[in-house]
Each structure stands twice: as structure tokens, then as C-alpha cells.
Amino acid sequence: MKYKNNIIFAIAKSLLNTLITLGQMIIKIWNHKKGRIGLILVVMISLIAIFAPFLAPYDPYDVLQRGARGVGPSTEYFLGTTSYGQDIFSMLIYGARVSMSICIITAILISFTGAIIGIAAGYLGKLPDAIIMRVVDVMLVIPTLPITIVLTNLFGKSYAMLIFIFTLFGWAGLSRVVRSQVLTIKNTNYVKSAELFGGGKWYVMTKHILPGVSNQLIMNTAMTAAGVMIAEAGLSFLGLGNTEFISWGKMLAEAQSSGAFLLGYWWWIIAPGIGIFASVSAFMLIGFSLEEIFNPRMKSSNSQYKVLKTLSGTYIKELFEQMEAADNVGGIENE
Amino acid sequence: MADDIKKAIEEEILIEVENLSVDFPISRGLAWWKKDIVSAVSNVSLKIARGSCVALVGESGCGKTTLANTLIGLITPTGGKVRYKDQDLYEVSNADYKKIRNNMQLIFQDPYSSLNPRFTIKDIISEPFRIRKNISELEIANHVERLLKLVGLSVRDKDRHIFNFSGGQRQRIAIARAIALNPEFLICDEPVSALDVSIHAQILNLLLDLQKELNLTYLFISHNLAVVRNISTHVAVMYLGEIVEYGEVDEIFNNPIHPYTKALLSAVKDDDPIILEGDIPSPINPPDGCRFCSRCYLKVDECDKDHPELLEIETDHFAACNLIKKRTA
């Protein structure tokens, strides 16, 4: 009985701890300038996606009931209509559902599979590691598009298929990063100490290694979400996306295939574009802010610019040094 | 009579190391099929009596950490035996091995990498108890308090993370964790070498106090002979993976036999020090003869070929040197 209580207590405690760390992380992101913008955007888009039926003025799938086709933005149709007579504003709102849910689900799935496989490779070492890393190598160089075409042809184009494809091609890179982190942690003396006390593989994995790689994972999840958003748009644009629901990528694809560019229906193109742009930048902002939170050394107004700056800085310095050296050589010759 | 019994108990051998060797195969460059052998520990034999403190002294890279890690079971040796109270560590059943292992602990060289930076003090010190399971939170809390007091830290600090602590405090935390399960044998791998000199004495005194209080037996690794003199009962001098001299601490300090020990001591005593030429050679594919011969100031021709054995020169005083062997023969 006592033991049972202990288990419940332990589970409750770990749940609470996870919640607390999540909460702390959200507060940290909120306190970060870039992160706050990203957080607000993600929450807003997610709310729009959740409450789509209440927000959308029309049924986005409703093609036949209205006579308005290819109408520009007006008070009746905020963002105009498609050439089939669908209300674009409603489509945009409903599209958030598919686009956002695919992003978030896939990002989480990729993080989980990448983490588990990376940890397994790093911690088990030897043969399992060798096998997994060869598979990763193959996954990283495999041409994704032809295989996507084959898979969608074989199993149909659907929402679930998209998630499967993205996860299939997404985990390898992450698992490689995670593996190298695991190798670092595995060789620390605190892990050796835990092993000296009889801590088994499972103990070390859950208590030392997982918490050690969690930062990287959370950051990676945000970045992956942004990547998936773009990939989804790309695949839909190529006609490989899901056939069931409206998504932003599919809106773009339809606009293109119905000749929105030729007909001058710019609103049909701009609307999903804004949706994609806003959500991609939101996830990226969160990712960047997490990067700066976890690596305080990178803290600066803009880490990406800084990398560029230092790169070009050293390059220019080298250039000057070379010029100086050339000058010196010239000087000696002159004397 | 009582004295005899006491002496017998004191001389109970706790750890016995027999011809222990550790080789690391390493591949050089692209030729992966050609393996070089790093002979990190070679043919080491050592007896550690209960209640004693054996100091293991030697230059950086001579294999002290490797020997310690092998004794404690982190590294599998290439050859040799380790006995704990007459039980062979590599032959006992798993259950027995676990029991033995609970009686041995290690304090790592560097208190900055031996404590998980994500853990609080309480997490770190309670880790041994949690791994053992079936112990209640209340008991763990009691143990943590007891241990913190024992190593001279404030109980109020138990929820703080270790990045708030200085090196000396970290080493105290590491010590608290090491003694958590009441081990009999504690290996201290240069416990102060990563710390500020001003803190050395505190930590060493703590270790001495704990030894008395908890009846500990130490293997104390150090490259500083001055430290060793105050804390140990026996000294083993190590050079390039081998023990070249072993004896009681006063014997070693007053009557060193091996040229290497003499050189080390003269550097401490500082009257006309013997200066060894060159650096410690690489342990990759070491020479057949005496391993010290490349730096020895008393070298004779046969040192290049003859490998000296560790011999008992005087009672309880061992040395491995061709010159001494000749003298006694």
C-alpha cells in the first residue's frame, strides 16, 4: 500500500515538475523580446484554428451556394473569393487548422522519434549505434521527393500520410545531434558515479541523459515546426498534399492551378502567403529565442547577424593580413 | 593479547591487487588495422589493509586514474586480479559483486564534472539512495541532512543548484555522495588538485576526520608528496603504469630506494634537488627494459634490457630497480 502511494506520488511529482519547467520556459520565452512576438503569434493562430467554426463568416467548402466568384476584397468578403466562389477569409481561418496541427503534431513526432533513436544509438553504443548511424546516413542522403511521390501514389494523399512522410524524413538529422550530446553526457563523471551506485541504463537515461538533451529537443521542436510548415506548403503546391482538408499550402496550389496569377486574383495568393509567413516566423522566433536562452553566450541583438558579422569580420581581417604580408614582401624587394 | 587481536584486525587485508594490467588499444591515423597498445597500468600488485590510507603518487599521465577506475570497476582490466576480502571481484556472482561494490566508492578528480549541473544538492546526495529504491522520502531527507552536516555544509543549501557553489563546496558535496551508503573503501582521485590551494587543508582535514569517524580505508591518489605525508600510512610510487616503490610513509620519506622516488622527494625537500631530464615518455608501446631508464640519472647498461621486478628490499619496503637488485644479490 505504501509502495503504491509512493508510485502515485512519484508520478504526480514528475508531472508537476514537467509542468513547472514548461511554465518556467514559457515565462522565459515571454521575457525575451523575439520570443514574445513568436509566442503571441503562435497562440493567436492556434486560437483561430481552434475556434475556426465560430470565427469564419462562411463555410469555406461551400462552392455552389453563392454567386460570387473571383470577387476582390470587400466588406462582404474580407479577403475576396476564389474563382469557385469560396470565401477566402473563411478558408484562411480553416486552413490554420490543418497547417498548424500538421506542424505541431509532426514537430512533436519528429522530436520524439529523433530523440529516442539518437539516445538509443548514443547510449547503447557498439553494434546498435553502428547500425542506427548507417540508417541515419542513408536517410540523410535519400532523395525525399521521388520517394514522397511513390508513397503518395501507393497509399494515397492524406493528412496522416503527410505527417508520416515528414516524420520519416525528419528524424534522422535530429537523432544525429542528440546522439552526439548523449555521447558527451555519457562520458561525464556524474554518469559514471551513478553507475558506480548501481544505476542501470534506464536510470541513467531517464535521470541524466534525457534532461540533458531536453533543451536541444525543445528548441528543435520549434524549428522543425517552422520547417514543416514550409514543407507542407511545398508538397501541397506540387499536388502531393492532403486531399481532404483546406490548408494554406493547398490554397496556394489551387490558386496557381486555377490561374489566379493570370486572372489577377492577388488576394487569393496573398492570404495563404501571409498565413504561412506569419506562422513560420512565429515558430522561428520562438526557436531563436530558445537558442539564446539556452546558450547565453550567443546572446546578442541578433545571433544570426552576429554569425555573419564574425564570419565576414575574420574574412576581412585575413584579407588585410594578406595585403600587409604582400606589402612587406614588396618592401623587402624594393630595398 | 588484546593488542595482538587489535593488530590482527588492523592488518586485515581489505583490497588485494594482483598483477593488474590495463591496456588500451588505439589505432593510429588511417591504418585502423594496426593497433598500438597504451600500457596505462602494467603488472601492479598492491595490498591495502583495513584502516590504512595508501597514497598513490606519480606524475600526470602515469596511470593513477586508470588504476583507480579499474579497482572500482569502471574499466575492465586486460589481466590480473582484484580481491576484496578474499573474494575475487571478477569471479564472484552478480549479487555478491553488487554487495562488494556498495562497499567501494570513488571521489573523482574534478568536482566540476562529477556533479550533474541540473541537480540540486539534495538530488545529488540522495542519488545513491534513490538508485537503491525501497526507501521513503522521509528517510532520504534525514540521510541528506545527516550527510550535509557530516561534510560541513549547511542544510539550508539543499535545494540550491551546484553552479552556486565553489570548488571546495562541490568537493564536499561529492564526498557526501561518496560516503552516503557507508562504504568501507574510498578511492580519492586527486580530490584537491582541481581546487584552490587555500582550500586544500580543509578538504584533507575533512577526509581525515571522516576516516576516523566512519572507519574508512583510503586509496589516496595525488601527485603532491607534501599532501601525502600528512594523510597517508603507506605510499606507492607509480611511474609509467608501474609501481616502482612501495612502503610505509616514514620509510619512503626517510629512506627512499628508487631513483625516481629520490628525485620526487628531493624536489619537495628542496635542498639540492635532483632534476629529472625530459618528460614522462609516452606509454604507447613502452620499452622492454626499465621504464624509467630514459630519465634515470643512475642508469647502467643492463637497464635497457632487464625489466626490474618489484622486490621486498627491507621488511615491508618494496622497490623495482636493477641497481638495488644487484646490491642485495
Ligand SMILES: Nc1ncnc2c1ncn2[C@@H]1O[C@H](COP(=O)(O)OP(=O)(O)OP(=O)(O)O)[C@@H](O)[C@H]1O
Ligand atoms: N580510454 C583511454 N584510451 C586510451 N588511452 C587512455 C585512456 N585512458 C587513459 N589513457 C592513457 O593512459 C595513461 C594514463 O592515464 P591516467 O588518466 O590514468 O593518468 P593519471 O595518472 O590519472 O594522470 P593525471 O594526474 O593527469 O590525472 C595516459 O597516457 C592516458 O593518455
Ligand SMILES: [Mg+2]
Ligand atoms: Mg588522473
